[in-house]
Amino acid sequence: MNTKCSLCSNRSACFDELSINELAKVTDNKAEIVYKKGETLMKQNGAASHIYFIKSGLVKVHVENQNKSLIIELANKGSMLGISSLNHSNRYNFSVTAVNDVEVCEINIEIIQNIMTNNVGFSTVIINDLNNTIDKLLSRIYCLSQKNMQSRVAEMLVFMSVKIFGKNKFVMPLSRNELGELTSMATENVVRMLKDFHKKSIINLSGKKVEILDLNALKKLSS
Amino acid sequence: MNTKCSLCSNRSACFDELSINELAKVTDNKAEIVYKKGETLMKQNGAASHIYFIKSGLVKVHVENQNKSLIIELANKGSMLGISSLNHSNRYNFSVTAVNDVEVCEINIEIIQNIMTNNVGFSTVIINDLNNTIDKLLSRIYCLSQKNMQSRVAEMLVFMSVKIFGKNKFVMPLSRNELGELTSMATENVVRMLKDFHKKSIINLSGKKVEILDLNALKKLSS
């Protein structure tokens, strides 16, 4: 039933470090699962039992706290999630929820830990990945705490177009409310900002359909 | 001249993983340096050449961007800084500046990389450390983007008292302006908030001298 990891064409880069035996062990200890839109892959503060590789679809990484929720990042194909929970607490430090239907590989975390303690090449790639995560978080902290609403929405649009879809015309996968949680602003203000960009002919907007008309203007606005 | 790492009593926990030979290699490739208040240990976007262990004193980890500066965290004795720059860019992803006089061990980054690729126990401890960093950044993102001024200042005071000084009476090492960069608010508002806490008898305040009178109140306000 399980696709062999050794034959998987869209596996994460860190698996290139594994031996045939290690790949076989992963193959035997993984589950290939489809999560539907809105379903929870992992829950903040839950015991860290698995790590996840996103094979297709989009997930949101978010932190929840009493009433307010904040989307830390969006992750798509190729992303690995859950490694950062391997710390003093061994609890997931964020929640991950499917934005649309998502195919994942779910791997028992002990297997990964076991490989980590035997394969230093693998560990090194993991360290690299964690450091890229830290980089992203640093720029996120800056964005959310120092930039104004207009810049944050502009940055979000550039991110969607360039990093997620790779084209200038796409259907926004998030609701206006989720866009608010992503940019840390009220839903109403998301609407106002998008409308404003539309009025200025920087984007075309019709419901969830978005077309970026002037990417350079957005990039300039986002800084 | 160099203190032997094998004999160092306040070295970072990750060194417990090293062999005698590895410790000797570190000893031979480190420098023990004192940075004076205001001096720069590492500069954002500079080539990552060394990692730093703080032996005494206080440093601020900050990101700079055109006009605005943001203090990400304060680090004291036992902290290791610079590992997170080992990623695709190999450039420091933040600046580190001495808040007061600071003793550090400065270790060539290639030495650390070399040990990492040979000692999987060391790598594991590093991964743990990076994951704790990610944890801290996540709670920082939440604090800076979701909490109001009062909560942010309260959290900062609790942090200073509990994590940095371990007592309720201390001399604030940061200027009002730096406190603004730490809490992401205007200097004037730092002054107003501190004064407000003083008026409410939650703290005693005289210039840089701070005494926490009601830690529980601060903890409650900070959430």
Add this chain to the structure above:
DNA sequence: CGCGAGCTTGACGTTGTTCAACTAGAGTGG
């Protein structure tokens, strides 16, 4: 056709920033 959730709009209130003026204290040269 009607219901409901998500979206949109405008008015208004609150929070936080900016600006300008003033104060206190530390260092400097006469």
Add this chain to the structure above:
DNA sequence: CCACTCTAGTTGAACAACGTCAAGCTCGCG
């Protein structure tokens, strides 16, 4: 020892940015 200066700290008032509230709208779906 006393002006003098310079920087950090403080204060109040005006202003801008953003959130909240209430109402109306749209569109998919039963």
